[in-house]
Structures are given as C-alpha cells and as structure tokens.
Amino acid sequence: xxxxxxxxxxxxxxxxxxxxxxxxxxxxxxxxxxxxxxxxxxxxxxxxxxxxxxxxxxxxxxxxxxxxxxxxxxxxxxxxxxxxxxxxxxxxxxxxxxxxxxxxxxxxxxxxxxxxxxxxxxxxxxxxxxxxxxxxxxxxxxxxxxxxxxxxxxxxxxxxxxxxxxxxxxxxxxxxxxxxxxxxxxxxxxxxxxxxxxxxxxxxxxxxxxxxxxxxxxxxxxxxxxxxxxxxxxxxxxxxxxxxxxxxxxxxxxxxxxxxxxxxxxxxxxxxxxxxxxxxxxxxxxxxxxxxxxxxxxxxxxxxxxxxxxxxxxxxxxxxxxxxxxxxxxxxxxxxxxxxxxxxxxxxxxxxxxxxxxxxxxxxxxxxxxxxxxxxxxxxxxxxxxxxxxxxxxxxxxxxxxxxxxxxxxxxxxxxxxxxxxxxxxxxxxxxxxxxxxxxxxxxxxxxxxxxxxxxxxxxxxxxxxxxxx
Amino acid sequence: xxxxxxxxxxxxxxxxxxxxxxxxxxxxxxxxxxxxxxxxxxxxxxxxxxxxxxxxxxxxxxxxxxxxxxxxxxxxxxxxxxxxxxxxxxxxxxxxxxxxxxxxxxxxxxxxxxxxxxxxxxxxxxxxxxxxxxxxxxxxxxxxxxxxxxxxxxxxxxxxxxxxxxxxxxxxxxxxxxxxxxxxxxxxxxxxxxxxxxxxxxxxxxxxxxxxxxxxxxxxxxxxxxxxxxxxxxxxxxxxxxxxxxxxxxxxxxxxxxxxxxxxxxxxxxxxxxxxxxxxxxxxxxxxxxxxxxxxxxxxxxxxxxxxxxxxxxxxxxxxxxxxxxxxxxxxxxxxxxxxxxxxxxxxxxxxxxxxxxxxxxxxxxxxxxxxxxxxxxxxxxxxxxxxxxxxxxxxxxxxxxxxxxxxxxxxxxxxxxxxxxxxxxxxxxxxxxxxxxxxxxxxxxxxxxxxxxxxxxxxxx
Ligand SMILES: [Zn+2]
Numbered sequence: 001x002x003x004x005x006x007x008x009x010x011x012x013x014x015x016x017x018x019x020x021x022x023x024x025x026x027x028x029x030x031x032x033x034x035x036x037x038x039x040x041x042x043x044x045x046x047x048x049x050x051x052x053x054x055x056x057x058x059x060x061x062x063x064x065x066x067x068x069x070x071x072x073x074x075x076x077x078x079x080x081x082x083x084x085x086x087x088x089x090x091x092x093x094x095x096x097x098x099x100x101x102x103x104x105x106x107x108x109x110x111x112x113x114x115x116x117x118x119x120x121x122x123x124x125x126x127x128x129x130x131x132x133x134x135x136x137x138x139x140x141x142x143x144x145x146x147x148x149x150x151x152x153x154x155x156x157x158x159x160x161x162x163x164x165x166x167x168x169x170x171x172x173x174x175x176x177x178x179x180x181x182x183x184x185x186x187x188x189x190x191x192x193x194x195x196x197x198x199x200x201x202x203x204x205x206x207x208x209x210x211x212x213x214x215x216x217x218x219x220x221x222x223x224x225x226x227x228x229x230x231x232x233x234x235x236x237x238x239x240x241x242x243x244x245x246x247x248x249x250x251x252x253x254x255x256x257x258x259x260x261x262x263x264x265x266x267x268x269x270x271x272x273x274x275x276x277x278x279x280x281x282x283x284x285x286x287x288x289x290x291x292x293x294x295x296x297x298x299x300x301x302x303x304x305x306x307x308x309x310x311x312x313x314x315x316x317x318x319x320x321x322x323x324x325x326x327x328x329x330x331x332x333x334x335x336x337x338x339x340x341x342x343x344x345x346x347x348x349x350x351x352x353x354x355x356x357x358x359x360x361x362x363x364x365x366x367x368x369x370x371x372x373x374x375x376x377x378x379x380x381x382x383x384x385x386x387x388x389x390x391x392x393x394x395x396x397x398x399x400x401x402x403x404x405x406x407x408x409x410x411x412x413x414x415x416x417x418x419x420x421x422x423x424x425x426x427x428x429x430x431x432x433x434x435x436x437x438x439x440x441x442x443x444x445x446x447x448x449x450x451x452x453x454x455x456x457x458x459x460x461x462x463x464x465x466x467x468x469x470x
Numbered sequence: 471x472x473x474x475x476x477x478x479x480x481x482x483x484x485x486x487x488x489x490x491x492x493x494x495x496x497x498x499x500x501x502x503x504x505x506x507x508x509x510x511x512x513x514x515x516x517x518x519x520x521x522x523x524x525x526x527x528x529x530x531x532x533x534x535x536x537x538x539x540x541x542x543x544x545x546x547x548x549x550x551x552x553x554x555x556x557x558x559x560x561x562x563x564x565x566x567x568x569x570x571x572x573x574x575x576x577x578x579x580x581x582x583x584x585x586x587x588x589x590x591x592x593x594x595x596x597x598x599x600x601x602x603x604x605x606x607x608x609x610x611x612x613x614x615x616x617x618x619x620x621x622x623x624x625x626x627x628x629x630x631x632x633x634x635x636x637x638x639x640x641x642x643x644x645x646x647x648x649x650x651x652x653x654x655x656x657x658x659x660x661x662x663x664x665x666x667x668x669x670x671x672x673x674x675x676x677x678x679x680x681x682x683x684x685x686x687x688x689x690x691x692x693x694x695x696x697x698x699x700x701x702x703x704x705x706x707x708x709x710x711x712x713x714x715x716x717x718x719x720x721x722x723x724x725x726x727x728x729x730x731x732x733x734x735x736x737x738x739x740x741x742x743x744x745x746x747x748x749x750x751x752x753x754x755x756x757x758x759x760x761x762x763x764x765x766x767x768x769x770x771x772x773x774x775x776x777x778x779x780x781x782x783x784x785x786x787x788x789x790x791x792x793x794x795x796x797x798x799x800x801x802x803x804x805x806x807x808x809x810x811x812x813x814x815x816x817x818x819x820x821x822x823x824x825x826x827x828x829x830x831x832x833x834x835x836x837x838x839x840x841x842x843x844x845x846x847x848x849x850x851x852x853x854x855x856x857x858x859x860x861x862x863x864x865x866x867x868x869x870x871x872x873x874x875x876x877x878x879x880x881x882x883x884x885x886x887x888x889x890x891x892x893x894x895x896x897x898x899x900x901x902x903x904x905x906x907x908x909x910x911x912x913x914x915x916x917x918x919x920x921x922x923x924x925x926x927x928x929x930x931x932x
Binding site: 082083084090092097100102103104106201202203204205206208209210236237238239240315316318319321322323324325327328348351352353356360 | 511514519520523550554559560561765766767770771772
C-alpha cells in the first residue's frame with residue numbers, strides 16, 4: 001500500500017506509466033483526501049470530483065491504448081480560483097463573483113488540460129489576490145497544515161495548504177508581489193515566480209497587470225520544472241508574453257552548483273530576524289560546501305520596493321476591478337471586501353489628475369532603478385539568495401487590523417515583481433516546527449539555473465520530507 | 471450679433487472598416503446584426519481576458535495621419551481611460567493619451583471669400599485666393615486610435631422600462647481626429663468635416679457613414695468679440711449629431727444662443743449640449759462640474775510600439791492620390807473650371823471614370839470639358855465607355871455649310887500627316903482613328919464621327 005503523501009509528480013507519473021496504479025484510482029484517493037481535509041484547512045472553494053474522474057478515465061484509456069503521455073498526465077492538481085475554468089465556477093475568492101462561471105479557459109488551464117492533468121478543485125486565496133495571509137478571502141481563511149492556528153501565507157493560500165496537505169501533487173498560483181513564494185515558504189513547498197511574460201496571463205483574473213506572474217507550487221524542485229515545461233511559452237492572446245525559447249527545464253537539473261557565483265544582497269539581511277537569518281545563511285553555507293562561491297552584493301534601492309509596489313499595484317488594481325460593476329455578471333460593488341475597497345480607493349487617488357506625476361509616474365521611475373540594481377548585481381553573480389518572508393507563519397487574526405504590517409510581509413518578494421525577474425522559493429528548514437523558505441533570484445529567463453541550484457540544495461536537505469501532522 | 475466671432479473646433483470619431491475588432495478576432499462589421507452575436511471574452515471584458523492589438527487598424531490610423539499631414543511619432547503606446555458607463559465593458563476604454571499615433575497636422579478647406587473679411591490675420595493661415603473661394607488651413611491637433619463602446623437600447627419589456635446592452639460594437643476600432651479651434655463659421659465646420667470624410671473615403675479605411683454612426687461629429691463652439699485673438703474662457707460641446715446638416719444647424723443655433731447670453735452681460739456655461747432634431751435646438755446634457763477625471767495611465771496589457779522607417783516608407787506607398795493633389799492635377803491636365811473639378815474629384819470612382827473617359831474619348835476628338843459637362847449635368851454612373859458613346863452619338867453636323875470646310879480640313883490634315891496616311895494604306899487601321907481625331911480637333915465643332923470617318927475613307931481611296 002502506498003502512502004500518497006510521499007508522492008511527487010515524478011513518482012506518481014512512474015506509478016501510472018508502469019501501470020502499478022490507475023489514474024482513476026489515484027484521483028479517487030486524492031479526491032477523498034481533499035474532501036476530508038478541506039473541512040479542516042478550508043483550502044478549496046470548489047471541488048471538482050466529476051471532472052477529475054472524467055479526466056482520469058481518459059488518461060487510463062490513453063495508457064491502455066499504449067499512448068506515450070506527458071509527465072503531468074494523471075497528476076492531480078489544484079487551480080487557484082483566479083484561473084478561468086470553462087464551466088467551473090471561478091470566484092476570485094470574492095463575493096462579487098461568487099456565482100460566476102467562465103465561458104472560456106485561461107491559457108494555462110488549457111495547457112494543463114492538454115497535458116491530461118486531473119483537476120481536483122479550485123483553491124481558496126485572498127480575494128482578487130490581495131493579501132499575504134489568505135485571510136482576505138470572502139470565503140474564510142485557509143489554515144496552515146503545519147499549525148492550524150496559523151496562516152498558510154498568501155495570496156495563494158489554498159494552493160499551498162492543499163499541496164502541503166497532499167490533496168494534490170501540484171497547484172497553480174499567481175505572484176504579483178510574492179503570492180506564490182510567500183505561501184510556498186510558509187507551507188514548506190517549492191513556489192515559482194517566473195520571469196514576467198514567461199507564462200501567459202490570459203484568462204487569469206488580473207490583479208496588477210504589469211506585475212502579475214503566473215506561478216505554481218510543487219513539493220520538489222524537479223516537479224516544479226516539470227510543470228513549467230508545460231505552462232511556459234508565448235501566447236498570442238497575451239501581448240506581454242515572451243517569444244523567448246522554452247528550454248527543457250528538467251534537462252541538466254542535476255548539474256550541481258560548482259563554480260556558480262551566488263550573491264547575498266546585504267540589504268535583505270540588515271534588519272532580518274536573527275533566527276531566520278541563521279537559517280538562510282546556513283543554506284548559503286550549504287551551497288558553498290557544494291562548490292558555489294558566495295559573496296555579498298548591493299541592491300541600494302531595495303528599501304523603496306514596498307512603497308513603489310503599493311503605488312503601482314493599487315493603481316492597476318483600481319482599473320482592473322472597474323469592470324465588476326454589477327451590471328452584467330456578479331454581485332454589485334458593495335460586495336467587495338474591505339481590502340479590495342482599500343486598494344481601489346488608493347489606486348484611484350494615485351492615478352488622479354494632479355497626483356499622477358507625484359505617485360504613479362514617480363513609482364515607475366523608481367521601479368526602473370530597482371531593476372537596474374538587479375541588472376548590475378547580475379554582472380558579478382549568477383543569482384541571489386535571500387529570505388522569502390521577514391517572519392515565520394503568523395497567527396490567524398494577528399495582523400488583520402494592521403494593513404501596513406500585512407503589506408510588510410511582502411518586503412522581500414515585491415522587488416522581483418517590480419524588476420520582472422524570476423525567483424524560486426525553496427524550503428530551507430524549520431524554526432519552532434514552522435517552515436522557512438529561501439528565495440533564489442536570477443536574471444530574466446534564468447529559471448533553468450534557479451532549478452539547478454534549488455535542486456542541488458534540495459538533494460542535500462530534503463526538507464520536503466518533513467510532512468505536516470494533520 | 472455681428473460683433474462676435476465664432477470659435478469652433480471639431481472632434482470627429484471614425485470607425486475603421488478593418489475585418490476584425492481592435493483587440494479581438496470578432497468581426498467589426500456589426501451594423502444591423504443580431505445583438506451580442508459579435509462578441510467574445512475580450513470585447514465583453516470578461517475576467518482575465520486580455521487585448522491583442524489589431525495591426526491593420528494601426529496602419530489605417532497611420533495612413534490617415536499621413537494624409538492629414540501629421541507628425542508620426544516612431545514610438546507610441548495605448549493608455550487606459552477610466553470611467554464608468556454600462557456600455558463600457560471593462561470599466562475603462564483603451565485609448566491613447568500622450569503618445570497618439572499622429573499629431574500636429576492640417577487639412578485644407580475651400581471657403582467663400584466673403585467669410586474672410588472678418589477673420590483676424592493670424593487666425594487664418596492663408597494661401598492665395600482661387601477664384602471666389604480661398605483655401606484655409608485647419609490645424610489637426612491629433613488623430614489617435616481607441617476602441618468603440620457597446621450600445622444601450624432602451625426598451626419596454628413586459629411593461630417595464632429596461633436598458634439593454636448590445637456589445638457588437640464594443641471594441642470596434644475608432645479613430646478620434648481632433649482639430650484646432652480654427653473654424654469661424656458653421657460653413658467652415660461643415661467644409662472641414664466633409665473634407666475629412668472625403669480623405670477617409672479616398673483612403674478606403676472607413677465607410678464614414680454619419681447615419682450608421684461610423685462617422686460622428688462633436689463640435690465645440692464658443693464666441694469671442696471680433697478682433698480678439700485669445701480663446702474664449704468657456705466652450706460648449708455639441709453631441710447627438712448624425713448628419714452634416716444637423717452639425718451646421720446645431721452650430722448656428724449655438725452661435726445665436728451664446729450671443730444672446732453674452733449680450734446680456736453673462737458668460738455661457740461650459741457644458742455638453744445635445745442636438746434635438748425635433749425641437750431644432752441644443753439641450754443641456756452635462757455641466758463642467760460633472761466632468762470626468764479619466765485617470766489615464768499606460769495600458770499594461772499592451773507593450774509600447776516602436777515603428778521603423780521602412781514601415782512608413784511602405785505605408786506611404788500605399789496611400790493613393792488624395793483629393794487636393796487630384797484637384798491640382800485635374801487643373802493642370804484638363805484645364806477645367808474649379809467648380810467642375812471639385813465635383814469630379816469628390817469621389818475616386820467618378821474621378822477615375824472621368825479620366826478613363828478622357829482616354830477613350832481623346833482619339834475620337836471628345837474633349838475633357840465635353841466629358842465633364844456630361845458627367846456633371848447628367849450624373850451618369852454608366853461607366854466611361856458609355857459616356858463617350860453617348861457623347862459621340864449625340865454629335866451631329868450642326869452647320870450644313872461645313873461640308874465644304876470639312877473637305878478643306880481633311881485635305882489639310884492628310885497633307886500634314888503623310889506618315890499616318892502611309893500607315894493606313896499599308897493596313898494599319900488605328901492610323902485612321904488618329905486621323906479622325908485630328909480632323910475633329912481641327913474642326914472645333916460638333917461633328918458626327920461616322921460622317922467624318924466615311925469622308926476620310928473616301929479621300930484616302932483617291
Ligand atoms: Zn470580441
């Protein structure tokens with residue numbers, strides 16, 4: 001008898017292709033587990049058992065016919081409820097869209113369908129992606145499987161919790177200011193924020209269009225690369241998607257880190273909690289012991305990141321949410337939660353005539369400087385290593401009345417979004433039984449390198465094997 | 471009333487006749503179609519949908535910019551114009567703010583001389599007078615590209631008043647051409663709008679049909695004391711105008727209304743007024759207090775554009791001869807009166823038919839003027855061949871006494887064109903048409919071509 005909490009994409013795919021288990025059987029195990037654990041974790045807004053069974057049966061037919069299938073075929077995955085799914089309710093975790101059923105699939109959803117993945121359900125998150133804890137969901141917060149009194153991190157809270165609790169083997173997320181990386185770090189899973197334009201945004205409900213990246217979470221680094229192999233690529237429906245060639249991200253993933261130069265941006269460690277700092281520096285030492293060269297680097301404009309982000313992001317949010325006026329679909333505007341209202345008001349103000357130059361335009365200039373900092377640093381090092389979060393997973397309710405404290409949870413993640421560069425959150429240990437994550441940040445389209453480094457570290461540490469007790 | 475001078479600017483919206491809409495694949499040919507059948511997630515503004523720019527529409531806008539003598543920036547972008555209206559699918563319109571596809575151009579209108587008398591010297595950038603009309607340059611501030619909105623239909627269903635939204639028009643490419651406030655009469659405004667329509671028709675980028683709404687005119691009107699140079703400190707925008715006639719009537723009404731207010735010592739309110747075609751008057755719609763702050767910012771879903779010089783070289787080649795150039799060429803080549811040229815060059819079809827008829831008629835001795843008169847008086851759209859046939863068959867020998875003169879002319883022509891005579895005798899039939907043409911031209915009066923032909927053949931047999 002297998003323990004499904006041990007499964008990765010790699011091992012599950014092996015089971016299916018060697019016919020040791022049917023896709024339908026696998027799907028049923030995950031559906032049953034999701035059904036039970038969702039009551040504890042509130043990680044799904046919608047479960048889709050009928051669709052999952054249909055998809056699984058089709059995979060079994062393909063296997064019976066002897067067809068060669070993709071690595072993701074038959075893999076149970078969860079989709080953040082910002083991803084439009086044709087015929088499946090897509091709420092954006094907001095009461096405004098509580099009954100909205102899209103007539104089309106997001107590009108990433110079609111790609112995952114074409115890869116024959118199994119849709120377990122749509123996951124909970126901060127409404128519209130607004131938040132760092134998952135508590136801004138209009139359908140109640142998800143909880144952290146490692147400590148059910150604590151938040152799983154946000155905004156992709158349900159995806160991280162669902163994955164850490166093994167109700168799926170992979171989950172999609174979005175990352176506008178850390179929304180995939182932060183929950184990944186809080187839930188001991190691997191979370192990717194790809195290069196802006198690497199993965200199509202088409203059909204994913206927009207938060208802040210110039211910052212939104214479409215990411216995903218997996219238990220291992222290798223699995224993460226397998227998913228990106230499917231989701232990456234140019235999309236004619238997303239004018240901001242890149243035509244840059246998509247490599248095989250798993251190819252050469254085991255090359256190691258010997259000879260690589262890794263930078264530690266000193267601004268990220270100056271005021272960092274001592275315990276977290278030690279965990280991250282231990283990870284750096286581990287990579288050094290594997291042959292990497294670690295040096296300190298400067299990112300002088302780091303401190304302006306959060307302020308810049310909280311001008312640009314609400315500005316775009318205020319415009320993107322304007323269509324939810326209650327005229328054609330969804331509920332009326334008074335159904336917006338307070339965080340969405342806060343951002344609409346903030347963004348409407350910063351774009352107003354007379355204020356635009358002082359806020360939005362200036363923020364865009366600082367944004368360029370932040371990107372230039374990175375480009376300069378990458379002349380001397382191959383990648384950067386830094387913490388994902390300034391704190392450990394915090395208690396539910398701890399910060400809900402203090403939006404500013406909540407915004408500061410993004411302090412180490414937003415700059416990669418402002419710069420448009422990729423970052424991979426990888427588990428790097430525990431403090432008081434709570435997970436800690438580190439980020440590996442690289443230049444544009446360096447996902448392959450990030451995987452290579454993350455994989456080398458993971459092979460040595462295997463933090464993913466420390467499962468939550470639920 | 472004569473102590474005021476009207477100051478008029480025009481905003482004209484033109485729907486481009488591209489195959490698909492501005493940002494999606496839906497057909498832009500929406501007129502008269504079943505409501506909401508030309509829609510998709512993009513033009514419905516469904517959550518997650520993203521725009522993809524129609525390059526044909528951008529080319530059309532650039533063509534119009536070039537035709538309007540505009541500067542065309544090498545880099546450009548789209549912006550979001552944020553406002554709420556039920557027919558606006560996304561809660562914002564994708565438009566252009568500070569980097570339009572073209573700006574700072576002009577077009578020329580012909581105006582009657584009498585209107586020039588009161589115009590201050592710097593207001594009009596004169597070119598020399600042509601006959602009784604003179605040419606006036608009207609500055610074009612900008613021509614930018616945006617998307618059209620849906621359409622509201624107010625109806626009664628089950629006894630209940632409802633507003634229905636049809637999104638077929640949502641996302642149709644729309645060019646907005648903004649003029650400088652350099653027109654000083656309703657006639658000038660009308661001439662400007664008609665000239666713009668004519669240029670767009672020449673470019674074949676829109677059907678510019680006012681009734682269908684593919685061309686919409688919004689004049690802004692204010693008055694200043696004659697002799698004053700600065701712009702008035704208010705302006706009134708006029709909407710709901712679906713014909714040139716209404717545009718003129720609305721402006722005339724506004725001029726009178728504002729003059730009365732000014733006469734009473736007050737200043738007209740800055741506002742938007744709609745034309746009511748039943749009452750023949752403008753009616754207040756919205757005052758300045760409710761004016762929008764559109765909170766423009768760069769459209770993050772569409773990367774900015776960089777155009778290269780080769781693109782513009784290619785584009786320039788695709789622009790046909792425009793009305794003004796055609797007018798000048800017709801003057802030089804055909805020596806017709808300006809009034810006739812104006813009619814002949816109003817549309818490309820008539821102009822082309824005319825030139826084709828000239829070509830066919832030339833060897834038959836039919837003059838451009840003869841063709842022009844027939845085309846203008848009878849307005850035949852029967853095609854150049856039949857025009858010439860009509861002219862030729864209606865020609866008769868008017869003066870009986872000319873038979874002898876004709877003999878003389880024929881003898882003279884044959885002597886003068888020995889080569890053609892030899893050609894004819896050696897079997898070259900078209901030498902005969904040449905000779906017929908020479909005789910007809912020399913005779914200078916209306917002759918029956920068949921009589922000339924048989925007479926010539928007779929002579930040549932001698
Ligand atoms: Zn469409």
